[in-house]
Structures are given as C-alpha cells and as structure tokens.
Amino acid sequence: SMTDLIIPNGYDDRRIPxxxxxRRSNATLRAYGGAMGGGKSFALCQEAFDWALDYPxxxxxxxxxKHTAITLxxxxxxxxxxxxxxxxxxxxxxxxxxxQGQDFVEFLWNGSQIHFxxxxxxxxxxxxxxxxxxxxEAHEIEEQDAITVNSRLRQRCADCVKYxxxxxxxxxxxxxLTFNPSYPGHWLHRW
Numbered sequence: 001s002m003t004d005l006i007i008p009n010g011y012d013d014r015r016i017p018x019x020x021x022x023r024r025s026n027a028t029l030r031a032y033g034g035a036m037g038g039g040k041s042f043a044l045c046q047e048a049f050d051w052a053l054d055y056p057x058x059x060x061x062x063x064x065x066k067h068t069a070i071t072l073x074x075x076x077x078x079x080x081x082x083x084x085x086x087x088x089x090x091x092x093x094x095x096x097x098x099x100q101g102q103d104f105v106e107f108l109w110n111g112s113q114i115h116f117x118x119x120x121x122x123x124x125x126x127x128x129x130x131x132x133x134x135x136x137e138a139h140e141i142e143e144q145d146a147i148t149v150n151s152r153l154r155q156r157c158a159d160c161v162k163y164x165x166x167x168x169x170x171x172x173x174x175x176x177l178t179f180n181p182s183y184p185g186h187w188l189h190r191w
Contacts, residue, residue, distance in 0.1 A: 007084045019043045029191065031138070031177040040178035044134050045078040047176055051132055052105075052112035055171050057158055058131035060114050063149060065140040067103075067118025074136045075103055075116040119145050131155035131171035138177040143187035150175055 014020055016039050022032040023043060032040045048060055062078075064070040075098075079088070083105065087094050095106040103116040117125055119141060126148050133149045135141055153175065156168035179188055 007086050023047065028174050029177070030174070031179065031188070031191070033179045033181060033188075036180065041074055041077045041136055042081055044136055044176060044178050045074065045082040048078065048114050048134055049082050051172060052107055052114055053110075055131055055157070056110035056112060058112045058171060059128070059155055060112070060132050060134070061117045061125055061130055061149075062114065062134040062136060063117050063119055063122075063125075063141065063145075064136050065118065066120045067116075069140075070116045070118055070136070071098070071103060078105070078114070078116075125149075126152065128152060129155045131173060133175045135175065135177040137179065138188060139179040139182040139186060146175075146177075146187070146191075 018032065018034060019039050019042075022030060023046075032043055034040060044062070048062055051058055051060055062070065062074055064074060079096075083094070093108055095108055097104050097106075104113050106113045115125075122145075130152055133153060135146060135149065138146065153173040155171050155173065156165065157170035159165075160168035160170060177188070182188060
C-alpha cells in the first residue's frame with residue numbers, strides 16, 4: 001500500500017506585507033519590486049513551487065540574465081528554502097539535474113518541471129511553449145527578451161492537447177517578475 005506524503009506549507013506571507021499582496025494578486029502580470037533582502041526571490045520560488053503542484057505537467061522556466069547568477073541565487077533559494085526537505089532526497093518523487101547546461105527540478109508524480117535558465121544562452125527556450133514564466137531580477141533583462149518570453153506562454157494541459165482544444169484555461173500562462181528599483185524610463189516602469 002502507498003502512503004500519501006503530506007507536506008505542510010511553511011510559507012507565511014503575513015510576515016512581509018508586500019509578499020502577501022504579491023501572492024494574493026490575480027493580475028495577469030505580477031511583479032514584486034524592492035530593495036535587496038526583501039524576500040522577492042523567495043516569493044518567486046514559492047510561487048513556482050505552488051504552480052508546479054497546482055498545474056500538473058507545467059513547463060515552468062525561471063529566467064535570469066546570466067546562468068551563473070541563477071545557479072548561485074535563485075536555484076539555491078528554491079532548493080534550500082522552498083523545496084521541502086521531505087521531497088529533497090526522494091529520488092522516487094523528485095528528479096534534480098544540475099549539469100551539462102541543464103538545471104531543473106521535476107516532480108515525477110505529476111510531470112511538472114521548473115527550469116533555471118540564463119538568458120545569456122536561452123537555447124531552445126525561445127521556441128518552446130510553457131505554462132508560465134518567472135523573471136527574477138527583471139531589471140537586468142532586456143525588454144525584447146521579456147516580450148519573447150511572454151509570447152511563449154501558451155502551453156496547454158495534456159487533456160486539452162488530447163482533445164484538440166485550441167484554448168486551455170488549465171495552465172496559468174502568465175508571467176511573474178521580481179526587480180530592484182531601477183532608473184526612470186526602464187521598460188519595467190512602462191509595463
């Protein structure tokens with residue numbers, strides 16, 4: 001017999017009010033800005049974890065401008081602070097790859113994948129459809145790259161693909177951004 005693994009959500013967005021507002025927002029494009037140390041990357045990684053649970057089969061990239069930056073910060077935050085310890089070492093439930101230019105976490109029970117991608121070498125990502133996207137430290141990213149990422153938000157769930165449904169409401173198909181305050185005129189101000 002198989003036992004359910006129940007993992008309590010230890011995320012408390014009441015501790016930092018801006019995180020709470022960000023997490024409760026239903027906006028199509030959500031952004032969380034502020035100074036260093038405000039919990040932006042943590043909130044973004046928590047959102048990615050929740051989407052991977054809520055949307056089976058989602059292909060969810062988290063982008064930063066440079067691959068080295070995402071591995072040293074965002075991926076580390078996800079692995080150390082967001083991915084519950086109950087899952088971290090369960091190779092029967094979670095597959096982690098951190099080599100050969102691929103960095104991802106896959107939930108084996110539902111097929112969801114969170115990829116950590118540097119825009120300095122986006123490779124296949126600009127020709128792939130995904131169910132959501134995250135831009136961490138978006139103030140470092142070129143607006144054209146953000147537009148391209150946004151244009152790829154059209155992954156359909158397995159059932160909609162199976163039944164030939166062109167429109168699918170079973171994936172978020174939205175972007176989430178974090179950023180530090182930037183100079184006036186930056187594309188983030190217009191967005």
